[in-house]
Structures are given as structure tokens and as C-alpha cells.
Amino acid sequence: MSLRPVVDEHECALHGDCAEVAPQVFRIDDVAVVIGTGPDELIMAAAESCPSVAISVIDESTGEQVYP
Numbered sequence: 010m011s012l013r014p015v016v017d018e019h020e021c022a023l024h025g026d027c028a029e030v031a032p033q034v035f036r037i038d039d040v041a042v043v044i045g046t047g048p049d050e051l052i053m054a055a056a057e058s059c060p061s062v063a064i065s066v067i068d069e070s071t072g073e074q075v076y077p
């Protein structure tokens with residue numbers, strides 16, 4: 010499985026948790042932006058860390074949303 014995070018820029022409240030959990034995947038600009046990839050577990054942990062549930066996770070092999 011290969012997971013890809015997507016940030017909902019309207020929901021992102023700039024808490025920064027995602028970038029703390031996965032600094033190689035997220036950077037905080039005006040909103041959180043996806044800057045890279047990482048292991049599936051890390052992508053999922055970052056998404057689950059977001060207090061605003063602003064990060065969706067897509068399974069690239071199926072196109073399905075697997076989180077939230």
C-alpha cells in the first residue's frame with residue numbers, strides 16, 4: 010500500500026502537528042503543504058495527529074480514501 014496525504018487548506022488551522030510528526034512530508038506555510046513522501050505508518054500517524062482532521066489519506070493503488 011502506498012499512501013498519499015492531502016491537506017484540506019480550508020480546515021488546516023496551522024497547529025503544526027503534522028510537520029512535527031513528519032517533517033519530510035509536511036511544511037507549514039500559509040497552510041500545511043505536502044512536500045514529500047514517507048512510510049505509510051508515518052503518513053497515517055501525521056494524519057491522525059491533526060487536531061482539525063484536515064489531512065485525508067489516499068491509497069494510491071486504489072484511489073480510495075482510507076482516512077479519516
Ligand code: SF4
Binds near residue numbers: 024027040062063
Ligand atoms: S496538523 Fe492539521 S491543522 Fe495542523 S498544520 Fe497540519 S494539517 Fe494543518
